Amino acid sequence: MTTSTITRKKPLNWRRIGAWVLVAVAVAVTIAPFLWMLRTALSSNSALASNAGNLLPADFSWGAFKRVLGLQSTEEAIADGGSGAAINFWLYLRNSVIFATITTAGQVFFSAMAAYAFARLRWPGRNKVFAVFLTTMMVPPIFTALPNFLMIKNLGLLNTMAGMSLPFLFMTPFAIFFLRQFFLSMSREVEEAAMLDGAKHLRIFFQIVLPNAAAPIATLALLTFIGQWNEYFWPLLVGQDENVRVLTVGLSVFKSQSPQGALDWSGLMAGTLVAALPIFLLFIAFGKKVVNSIGFSGIK
Amino acid sequence: MTTLTKQPGRASGRSGSHHGRKPQPAKRSMTSRLGDLKIALFFIFPAVIGFVAFFLIPTIRGIYLSFTEYSILGEPTWIGIDNYTAIFADELFWNAMGVTLQYVALNIGFQTVIALGLALLMHRVAKSTFIRGALLLPFLVANVIVALLWFWMLDYQLGIVNEIMSWVGLPRVAFFGSEQWAIPTIAFVNVWRHMGYTALLIFAGLQSIPNHLYEVANLDGASPTRTFWSVTMPLLRPVLVLVLVVTVIGSFQVFDTVAVTTNGGPVNASRVIQMYIYQKAFGESDFGYASALSVILFVILALVAFVQMKFLKGNESDLD
Numbered sequence: 001m002t003t004s005t006i007t008r009k010k011p012l013n014w015r016r017i018g019a020w021v022l023v024a025v026a027v028a029v030t031i032a033p034f035l036w037m038l039r040t041a042l043s044s045n046s047a048l049a050s051n052a053g054n055l056l057p058a059d060f061s062w063g064a065f066k067r068v069l070g071l072q073s074t075e076e077a078i079a080d081g082g083s084g085a086a087i088n089f090w091l092y093l094r095n096s097v098i099f100a101t102i103t104t105a106g107q108v109f110f111s112a113m114a115a116y117a118f119a120r121l122r123w124p125g126r127n128k129v130f131a132v133f134l135t136t137m138m139v140p141p142i143f144t145a146l147p148n149f150l151m152i153k154n155l156g157l158l159n160t161m162a163g164m165s166l167p168f169l170f171m172t173p174f175a176i177f178f179l180r181q182f183f184l185s186m187s188r189e190v191e192e193a194a195m196l197d198g199a200k201h202l203r204i205f206f207q208i209v210l211p212n213a214a215a216p217i218a219t220l221a222l223l224t225f226i227g228q229w230n231e232y233f234w235p236l237l238v239g240q241d242e243n244v245r246v247l248t249v250g251l252s253v254f255k256s257q258s259p260q261g262a263l264d265w266s267g268l269m270a271g272t273l274v275a276a277l278p279i280f281l282l283f284i285a286f287g288k289k290v291v292n293s294i295g296f297s298g299i300k
Numbered sequence: 301m302t303t304l305t306k307q308p309g310r311a312s313g314r315s316g317s318h319h320g321r322k323p324q325p326a327k328r329s330m331t332s333r334l335g336d337l338k339i340a341l342f343f344i345f346p347a348v349i350g351f352v353a354f355f356l357i358p359t360i361r362g363i364y365l366s367f368t369e370y371s372i373l374g375e376p377t378w379i380g381i382d383n384y385t386a387i388f389a390d391e392l393f394w395n396a397m398g399v400t401l402q403y404v405a406l407n408i409g410f411q412t413v414i415a416l417g418l419a420l421l422m423h424r425v426a427k428s429t430f431i432r433g434a435l436l437l438p439f440l441v442a443n444v445i446v447a448l449l450w451f452w453m454l455d456y457q458l459g460i461v462n463e464i465m466s467w468v469g470l471p472r473v474a475f476f477g478s479e480q481w482a483i484p485t486i487a488f489v490n491v492w493r494h495m496g497y498t499a500l501l502i503f504a505g506l507q508s509i510p511n512h513l514y515e516v517a518n519l520d521g522a523s524p525t526r527t528f529w530s531v532t533m534p535l536l537r538p539v540l541v542l543v544l545v546v547t548v549i550g551s552f553q554v555f556d557t558v559a560v561t562t563n564g565g566p567v568n569a570s571r572v573i574q575m576y577i578y579q580k581a582f583g584e585s586d587f588g589y590a591s592a593l594s595v596i597l598f599v600i601l602a603l604v605a606f607v608q609m610k611f612l613k614g615n616e617s618d619l620d
Contacts, residue, residue, distance in 0.1 A: 033438075
């Protein structure tokens with residue numbers, strides 16, 4: 001980052017103060033709902049109604065977390081204000097991990113291969129093929145979702161991890177575009193030296209290109225993983241079954257299972273909190289990378 | 301790490317490839333004209349499978365299905381443009397379009413203005429990565445989670461927002477439960493989720509404006525407001541247009557938030573177009589009709605992108 005903080009003369013002081021107040025308000029508005037999520041998750045559901053305005057957990061209890069994680073018996077859960085409906089959280093968590101990991105690994109790796117061909121190899125029709133790939137960025141997901149659903153159904157892959165993963169597994173135009181930019185900007189010298197030594201493309205790809213592009217590949221993988229972890233529409237279509245149900249779908253089912261008007265809010269908030277936890281952790285570990293990647297990634 | 305955000309990466313990329321092409325001799329044999337074709341085919345093979353199987357064929361099939369009647373059981377029967385004529389006479393379709401447009405207008409309107417403000421604040425006073433990270437957080441959390449969180453906070457009886465409103469003497473509002481408020485509420489929830497992200501996109505654009513232009517404006521005695529309209533906005537325009545194209549297209553496809561909170565209700569008040577497509581296909585097993593609806597959505601999105609790029613001249617920069 002450049003160190004060029006604006007070097008104008010100090011503007012009027014109250015102006016700066018006002019600006020900081022606005023920043024503080026924006027941060028508060030952004031963060032407060034997450035704290036409220038935590039506060040609700042640590043409350044007893046039956047105590048929420050009489051403490052709606054209490055900023056601290058109402059009748060503090062770990063019950064909601066226990067309920068969501070299956071550590072509470074049905075009777076206890078109902079006594080605690082839960083619906084008694086089972087939420088198989090560990091299973092959904094496992095499914096989300098598998099789904100997001102497989103699709104991220106496949107998508108990033110295969111896209112990197114394609115990006116290498118588009119950036120570093122010379123072959124007739126290269127730019128045309130790349131342009132065709134890019135046009136698919138314009139196709140809205142809902143448009144391909146219906147035919148893809150039919151295909152997965154015809155293949156007998158509904159409610160399987162394969163059916164959930166396949167459409168995401170091979171590439172996205174964005175991933176190819178993103179990596180191609182970096183491969184293009186890498187110096188050719190090392191590569192050419194290796195070539196003179198008789199190294200084949202496969203070796204160059206694995207031993208030179210991939211290690212040198214480790215940072216952008218990690219960023220892409222991180223963004224992809226977050227996106228896949230949060231994916232809802234496609235798993236909703238093809239992964240309704242318990243065995244492959246991911247967290248996003250599981251949470252919406254959990255919400256709709258409760259009787260109307262008597263939602264298990266504490267349980268629901270505990271569930272959302274645990275579901276979002278991996279994202280929070282990734283964010284704490286790699287937040288800087290994500291934040292700094294936004295300008296480029298979002299626009300193209 | 302920071303190279304990710306920088307334009308020069310792209311520029312040098314382009315010149316890099318140019319440089320790579322230069323040393324080639326003019327006369328070439330057959331094999332060198334084919335270049336690395338064989339090995340290239342190997343490298344793009346998986347991506348081509350993905351492209352053909354999950355983008356190309358579905359696109360063609362989707363268009364084909366839109367001219368058929370298909371209830372998932374049996375074979376699709378060709379019915380010409382009947383689906384399209386039915387859609388244009390379908391009140392629920394027009395309702396869905398109206399609802400979606402209302403959502404897009406509210407969502408994009410507020411989001412863009414707030415994000416622009418936040419981006420300027422980040423640029424002027426708060427460059428810290430921590431603050432940018434905090435503002436980005438909601439965007440990284442799943443739509444479903446954000447929707448559930450706000451569904452709770454905006455609950456009529458127990459929600460903290462209604463609680464606070466009643467403290468200050470305002471009447472309680474059934475945010476998700478009333479026809480009048482459902483769409484504005486959903487739009488607000490997604491403004492909250494996206495504002496930090498959009499602000500970061502704009503912020504990246506602000507950083508690419510050369511500092512000396514501000515210094516010149518300052519020396520000329522331009523007021524901050526004047527500088528904003530005469531320096532910042534014109535130079536930011538290409539970025540703003542791209543941001544608008546991306547966010548408007550995303551906004552038209554709102555689904556998750558609606559599905560988790562109102563499910564299209566009350567009555568038809570929040571049945572946005574993607575919800576309608578979903579219900580037609582998976583609720584009523586009318587895949588032909590649903591496909592025709594998604595073709596229409598596709599065309600609308602393409603038009604929106606085209607008009608925005610043309611009308612706002614997004615691909616021309618004033619910087620040169």
